[in-house]
Amino acid sequence: MDKPETALLALRMRDWVAQAGAHIRHHIHDPLQIQTKSSRTDLVTNLDKQTERNLIAAIRSEYPDAQIMGEEGSGDHVTDLRGLVFFVDPIDGTMNFVKQKYNFAIMIGAYVDGTPQVGVILNVMRQELYWGGPQLGVYKNETPITHGSELTLADGLFGINSAMLAYDRYHSHQLFKTCAGMRIIGSAGIEYIQLLEGRQIAYMSHLAPWDVAAGRVMAETLGMSVTRLDGHPLDMLSSGDVLIATAPTADAIRAIALG
Numbered sequence: 589m590d591k592p593e594t595a596l597l598a599l600r601m602r603d604w605v606a607q608a609g610a611h612i613r614h615h616i617h618d619p620l621q622i623q624t625k626s627s628r629t630d631l632v633t634n635l636d637k638q639t640e641r642n643l644i645a646a647i648r649s650e651y652p653d654a655q656i657m658g659e660e661g662s663g664d665h666v667t668d669l670r671g672l673v674f675f676v677d678p679i680d681g682t683m684n685f686v687k688q689k690y691n692f693a694i695m696i697g698a699y700v701d702g703t704p705q706v707g708v709i710l711n712v713m714r715q716e717l718y719w720g721g722p723q724l725g726v727y728k729n730e731t732p733i734t735h736g737s738e739l740t741l742a743d744g745l746f747g748i749n750s751a752m753l754a755y756d757r758y759h760s761h762q763l764f765k766t767c768a769g770m771r772i773i774g775s776a777g778i779e780y781i782q783l784l785e786g787r788q789i790a791y792m793s794h795l796a797p798w799d800v801a802a803g804r805v806m807a808e809t810l811g812m813s814v815t816r817l818d819g820h821p822l823d824m825l826s827s828g829d830v831l832i833a834t835a836p837t838a839d840a841i842r843a844i845a846l847g
């Protein structure tokens with residue numbers, strides 16, 4: 589995809605998530621239909637499903653040949669990364685959405701033949717839209733972001749998924765003692781934003797392709813490392829344990845996590 593095509597794609601993606609965000613904010617106080625999925629803490633609401641359907645309809649009307657992987661099942665059954673592939677998370681942080689009406693995001697990542705092109709993450713309630721890619725740079729609304737945190741592991745804040753910390757997976761208790769503090773936000777998208785803004789040096793979690801896709805495009809554009817926790821490259825077709833970290837801290841984190 590050349591630069592003008594990529595710029596147009598970014599513009600369209602920003603528009604889709606902005607419209608979806610406005611729809612959610614408009615309905616934020618409506619009664620929700622809440623269902624559980626794999627466990628009592630794995631929730632989906634009518635607004636997750638509606639938002640995904642709306643986003644996928646918008647994508648299909650403008651990019652009919654693309655493949656679309658969506659969390660709530662209204663997309664395609666994607667088994668390869670050929671061509672233009674969109675990864676859609678209609679509400680990232682559904683538990684926060686239900687309990688807080690805050691700290692949740694809408695995310696879309698676009699890849700061509702597996703190569704990151706454009707990522708967009710909307711912090712819905714703050715109306716802050718993060719977007720960009722390797723050909724475009726990274727922006728918060730219209731303001732460029734040029735780099736993440738330059739702090740060391742000892743001086744930086746570390747985002748983590750609550751289960752990983754609770755069960756001391758990847759020596760996370762040791763990581764806790766080594767860094768300046770851990771933070772648990774409950775939305776991969778909002779965690780990515782902390783890294784893009786330089787407020788945290790890392791985020792460690794078990795993530796699906798739609799959790800990781802949008803933020804990966806922007807984090808890598810800013811020189812950060814986004815890999816499986818064991819250091820292997822991400823597989824955008826399956827879930828796994830993921831480390832997103834600034835370049836200066838990634839090796840130090842893995843040395844403890846895998847030690």
Ligand code: IPD
Pocket residue numbers: 659677679680681682683749750773774775776777793794795796799
């Ligand atoms: C979840 C959130 C959460 C992360 C989970 C994700 P969802 O996404 O990003 O922070 O720990 O792994 O599944 O289900 O609310 O879109």
Ligand code: CA
Pocket residue numbers: 630631659682
């Ligand atoms: Ca979910």
Ligand code: CA
Pocket residue numbers: 677679680681776798799
């Ligand atoms: Ca998610």
Ligand code: CA
Pocket residue numbers: 636659677678679680681682
């Ligand atoms: Ca979701």
